[in-house]
Amino acid sequence: MTAVEDPAKPDAGLYLVGTPIGNLGDITVRALEVLRSADLILAEDTRITRRLLDRYDIHAPMWSYHKFNEAGRIDPVLDRLRGGAVVALVTDSGMPGVSDPGARMVRACREAEIPITAAPGPSAVATAIALAGLDETAFVFGGFPPVKPGKRKKALARLLAAGCPVVVYESPYRVTKLLKDVQTLCPDADVFVARELTKKFEETGWKTVEGWLDAFATKEPRGEFALIIQSHQEALSTTAFEREEDKSENPSAPCG
Structure with missing residues (x-):
């Protein structure tokens, strides 16, 4: 019998999660699984992300992560990741790092040899x-x-x-x-x-x-x-x- 992966808890690491570009229904099942399982969600604007999370009854803790504070977020997030946390990075819409914050965190994780996974989603x-x-x-x-x-x-x-x-x-x-x-x-x-x-x-x-x-x-x-x-x-x-x-x-x- 072939083993089936348990989607309930992803492996530790940084997850780049694609979010809807307008219609909140345009989010993948996998993206929702990651967000529900996350120990921490990094959000470009926590108010916008909160609307998405509330729509799907997700209650993971959030930190703001945007171009004005990303330098100060890198080390605390790396500490959480080294401790085995599942950290999801989202922006207001679309994929992190594509005309949105995210690239700096990705580079820091690669340098620290922390696993990075994409849960892709909509793209304008x-x-x-x-x-x-x-x-x-x-x-x-x-x-x-x-x-x-x-x-x-x-x-x-x-x-x-x-x-x-x-x-x-x-x-x-x-x-x-x-x-x-x-x-x-x-x-x-x-x-x-x-x-x-x-x-x-x-x-x-x-x-x-x-x-x-x-x-x-x-x-x-x-x-x-x-x-x-x-x-x-x-x-x-x-x-x-x-x-x-x-x-x-x-x-x-x-x-x-």
């Missing part, structure tokens, strides 16, 4: 790519672009230089500014917008970059955005790219 990147219907198999992911205008335009220029679709995240407060930068760099671009993915007011669709700017001029953007930027010309030229590197204020750096 993969969801947006699937909904966009892209023919290409290659794309580049830029996460959240920098907030400062000059750095944001430089970052976009670097991403667009790859010559394949670019996926980025953006808040409703800066999405119009980002689209204006895209229009400056690649005025021919089509943009797929995925807004409020998996939530009640989810919106997805393709428009030209100009089309989205017109749309947001009449209707204020709301919710969190994943955008896919696709140019129909060649990759951002070396000359244009260098201009963006040297002069972030440069008003015109077209594609091609």
Whole structure:
């Protein structure tokens, strides 16, 4: 008779747990098993994670873990892990370490030779790519672009230089500014917008970059955005790219 693993208690170690990107029903059975068994849950925002835990009647203790306190959390968490604890790391949505806190803890655990396991879950990147219907198999992911205008335009220029679709995240407060930068760099671009993915007011669709700017001029953007930027010309030229590197204020750096 084949032995069946008992899912009730995972082995000691750090568990990177994927959480829903909007709809609380989008969590895996395995993720729930890990969270229920955890001796400690590290949460980017304990208030957001508490809503998820309450939904599934999970009562594990939580510590906050975010970019402002992670340096001070590393050693206490390593002590717990060395003592045989099951520690789950979650962010507000999606996978830890993907445009979210987590990478620093993972590196510390690897250096300490502590086991690390992923209980994967939803991804806004993969969801947006699937909904966009892209023919290409290659794309580049830029996460959240920098907030400062000059750095944001430089970052976009670097991403667009790859010559394949670019996926980025953006808040409703800066999405119009980002689209204006895209229009400056690649005025021919089509943009797929995925807004409020998996939530009640989810919106997805393709428009030209100009089309989205017109749309947001009449209707204020709301919710969190994943955008896919696709140019129909060649990759951002070396000359244009260098201009963006040297002069972030440069008003015109077209594609091609």
